[in-house]
Amino acid sequence: MSQQIQAVRGMKDILPQETPLWQRVEQTLRDTFSAYGYSEIRLPLAEKTELFQRSIGEVTDIVEKEMYTFEDLNHERLSLRPEGTAGCVRAGIEHGLLHNQIQRLWYMGAMFRHERPQKGRYRQFHQAGIEAFGMEGPDIDGELIAMTARIWKSLGVTSLVLQINSLGTLAARQIYRGHLVEYFNGHREALDEDSQRRLTTNPLRILDSKNPDMRELILAAPQLSEHLDAESLAHFERLKTLLDSAGVLYTVNPRLVRGLDYYSKTVFEWVTDQLGAQGTVCAGGRYDGLIEQLGGKAAPAIGFAIGLERLLSLIESQAGLPAPQPPHLYLLVAGEHAERAGVKLVESLRDALPGLRLVMNCGGGSFKSQFKRADKSGARVALLLGDEELAKNIVGVKFLREERAQQEISMDNLAASLRELIL
RNA sequence: GUGGGCGUAGCUCAGUUGGUUAGAGUCCCAGAUUGUGAUUCUGGUUGUCGUGGGUUCGAGUCCCAUCGUCCACCCCA
Numbered sequence: 001m002s003q004q005i006q007a008v009r010g011m012k013d014i015l016p017q018e019t020p021l022w023q024r025v026e027q028t029l030r031d032t033f034s035a036y037g038y039s040e041i042r043l044p045l046a047e048k049t050e051l052f053q054r055s056i057g058e059v060t061d062i063v064e065k066e067m068y069t070f071e072d073l074n075h076e077r078l079s080l081r082p083e084g085t086a087g088c089v090r091a092g093i094e095h096g097l098l099h100n101q102i103q104r105l106w107y108m109g110a111m112f113r114h115e116r117p118q119k120g121r122y123r124q125f126h127q128a129g130i131e132a133f134g135m136e137g138p139d140i141d142g143e144l145i146a147m148t149a150r151i152w153k154s155l156g157v158t159s160l161v162l163q164i165n166s167l168g169t170l171a172a173r174q175i176y177r178g179h180l181v182e183y184f185n186g187h188r189e190a191l192d193e194d195s196q197r198r199l200t201t202n203p204l205r206i207l208d209s210k211n212p213d214m215r216e217l218i219l220a221a222p223q224l225s226e227h228l229d230a231e232s233l234a235h236f237e238r239l240k241t242l243l244d245s246a247g248v249l250y251t252v253n254p255r256l257v258r259g260l261d262y263y264s265k266t267v268f269e270w271v272t273d274q275l276g277a278q279g280t281v282c283a284g285g286r287y288d289g290l291i292e293q294l295g296g297k298a299a300p301a302i303g304f305a306i307g308l309e310r311l312l313s314l315i316e317s318q319a320g321l322p323a324p325q326p327p328h329l330y331l332l333v334a335g336e337h338a339e340r341a342g343v344k345l346v347e348s349l350r351d352a353l354p355g356l357r358l359v360m361n362c363g364g365g366s367f368k369s370q371f372k373r374a375d376k377s378g379a380r381v382a383l384l385l386g387d388e389e390l391a392k393n394i395v396g397v398k399f400l401r402e403e404r405a406q407q408e409i410s411m412d413n414l415a416a417s418l419r420e421l422i423l
Numbered sequence: 424g425u426g427g428g429c430g431u432a433g434c435u436c437a438g439u440u441g442g443u444u445a446g447a448g449u450c451c452c453a454g455a456u457u458g459u460g461a462u463u464c465u466g467g468u469u470g471u472c473g474u475g476g477g478u479u480c481g482a483g484u485c486c487c488a489u490c491g492u493c494c495a496c497c498c499c500a
Contacts, residue, residue, distance in 0.1 A: 006491075061498045065424080083500080111500080116424080118494060127500055194497065210496085260499090269500095280500060307500030334458070369452090371460035386458065400460065 010115070010123030020322045021312055026108065028154050029128045029306070033106040036147050038130060041105045043087040045112075049077040055086040055290060057261030059201050066113040080112035084129045085262075085287070085303055086294075092133060093296035100297070102134040108308075120278030120310045129305035130284075133291070136300035138235050141266045141286065142242035144304055148270060148282055149248045151306075157314055160270040160281060162249065165256035166236040168228040170264050170289055176227035177203055183221050190217050207255040218255075225254050232265050239266060262287040266302065274317055275310055282306045326378025327357040328422045332370040334386040342385050345395070345411070352415035375400055381422055397421070 007013060014022060033040075049069050056063050068080040081087055084107050092098040092105070108128040115121060130147070132140050145162065152160055167173050180203050184191060191199070192214060195206045207218055228236070243250055250268075258267045267285035275281070284304020292298035329349075333342040346360045359377055361370045367386070374382040384396030395414055397407040409417045 009491080066498080113499075115498070116496095117492090118496095121499075125500070129500090197497095205498090258499095277495065278499075283500060305500055310500060332459090367458045368456085368460075371458095373460085375460040382460075384458080388458080396459090398459070406459085 008123070010117035012122055012124070017321065017324075018312075020324050021316065022308075024322055025155065025308065025312060025315070026128075029106075029108065029151065032147060032151050032154060033130065036104070036143065038104040038106045038132075041088060041091065041107050043081070043084065043091055043107055043109075045110065046078045046080055047087050047090065049079040051086050051090055051294070052079055052082060055089065055260075055262055055294060056083065060260060062113060062260070066115055068112045068114055082113045083111055083260075084109070084127055084305060085131060085290075088129075088131045088303075089290055089294055089296070089301070092131075093291065093294060098133045098291055098296055098299055098301075100134075100299075103132070105131050105133075107131075118278070119276040120307070120313060122309060126308040127305040128308060129303060131301060131303035133301045134299050135302075136288070138239035138242060138266070141235075141239050141302055142246060142248075144284065144302060145243060145250075145268060146246045146248055148304065148306070149246075152270070155311075155315055156319060157311070159272045159274050159314065159318065161251065161272070162268060162270055163253040163256050164239070164243075164250050164266065164268045165253050166225075166228060166232050166265055167257070167263055167267055167285070168224070168232040168265065172227060172229040172232060173204075173224075173264070176222070176224050179222045179227065180204065180206075184217075187217055190214065202257075204257040208257055223254060235265055258283065258285050262290040262293070264288050268304070272314055274314055278307075278310060280307070281310045281314060324378070325357065326380070327359045328379065329356070329358045329381050329383055329418070330374035330377050330379035331358065331360045331383040331385060332367060332374060333361055334367055334370075337390055338385045338387065341390055345385065345414070349415055349418070353419060356418075 030040075049067070052067060053063055058064075062082050067082055070078060072078050088105060088107060089098075092103065097103050097105075106129065109126065110124050111127050112124055114123055117123060130144060132144060145164075149162070152158070168176070181199060184195070184199055184203065184206060188196065188199075191206070192209070192211050195209055195211075195214065198205045204224070206214075207221065207224075209218065240250070240252075253269075256267055256269060263285040265286040265288065268283070269280050270282040271279045272281060273279060282304055284302065286300070286302040288300045289298075291301060331342055331346060333339045342360060346358055349356060349358060359379065361373060365373070367384075371382065380399065380401050382398045382400055384398065386396075389395055389408075392408070393411050394408045395411060397409055399406075
């Protein structure tokens with residue numbers, strides 16, 4: 001065993017038992033995105049490292065220590081994408097999709113972060129995301145949030161709650177950040193080790209500390225909401241009105257801070273208490289400055305990403321795995337003649353009955369062992385083809401899941417009979 | 424990067440204060456039933472006890488190291 005090559009730490013295989021749920025969730029997402037008028041964009045898994053440094057932020061953990069970065073053979077620094085927004089904006093600028101235009105895009109796929117794996121967190125994980133460009137009002141913010149709410153509804157997910165906040169414009173946040181640093185610097189001795197480090201990296205994060213010893217200090221700290229610019233305040237108020245109209249429940253969490261540098265104004269998270277420490281299933285926000293920062297013509301933008309492993313895990317804990325789709329039919333063949341006739345038969349059945357799930361026994365075996373495989377396959381009906389059936393030009397039909405007499409059906413109208421029987 | 428729990432058959436797990444040849448269930452194969460599954464009965468296959476070292480007459484069991492895994496911190500979807 002020790003000699004066996006194992007999967008890379010934190011990179012999971014998605015096994016046949018789990019893929020039906022993945023397919024269902026992916027289909028629901030595609031359908032919902034499409035219903036709101038969003039188009040799919042497919043992006044490379046790797047980008048130039050600089051793209052992530054310039055968008056996500058130089059001093060974030062993601063860029064500092066979590067990226068899979070390597071040097072290409074021509075000495076270019078590349079990174080596997082740790083999130084989807086940067087690549088999407090890069091592609092949008094590169095192909096002129098964002099120049100004076102409204103654009104509604106979605107993507108889905110694998111992301112990579114070199115973190116220590118734990119529940120709901122993996123080194124290769126999957127996100128489905130939306131990016132909406134060219135719309136500055138809160139109406140598009142509301143649309144995105146309503147769309148996420150609809151996705152939970154379609155999937156039967158009930159244990160998610162919505163938290164929203166406004167970070168204000170970048171300028172307003174810089175000013176607030178100054179006040180906050182000044183305040184915490186005045187109480188440096190009361191800060192724990194993590195928060196002393198955050199003071200220089202991301203002081204807003206201190207507000208979200210889980211350390212109960214710092215609770216009072218945090219409660220007395222300057223509030224972001226008191227330092228918001230008038231424009232952001234109005235934007236936030238209108239968003240709340242829109243959410244009320246759409247019937248989406250929310251709580252305002254003034255300590256909700258997104259980790260990535262590019263966010264401004266609206267931020268939101270859908271969280272659950274059912275997944276241990278990694279409770280954020282979906283998170284997003286507005287990033288009005290990013291396009292210009294990456295060299296495009298300035299344009300407003302907002303997006304979100306859903307962590308698929310977390311969403312799947314939530315659905316699984318609530319509803320379990322969906323039933324797999326077993327074959328309708330399993331064909332048993334005994335003898336060389338029957339094998340040849342069987343191949344001909346299954347191909348004609350596939351022609352006549354599109355959508356038919358039919359497994360033909362391969363690998364020989366006695367009727368007994370073939371029946372065992374038929375049963376294990378989950379098929380509702382076993383078809384028998386042996387020398388006796390060939391001689392009479394019929395196929396034996398045995399029901400594996402119900403009390404029902406075995407039948408003999410003529411080869412000539414087998415397709416028509418099976419259509420009635422099982423489809 | 425830091426801390427804690429756990430590594431025994433393909434899977435789920437038991438294994439006594441250290442004591443002979445490491446077990447159960449399940450799965451798989453064969454037979455009971457010469458062309459009939461699932462149920463029942465009988466028989467059979469399956470192991471570097473994660474890996475390396477140490478203590479001991481003797482280690483799955485104790486010690487050290489290491490790797491893997493899970494959970495938590497940090498951070499994030």
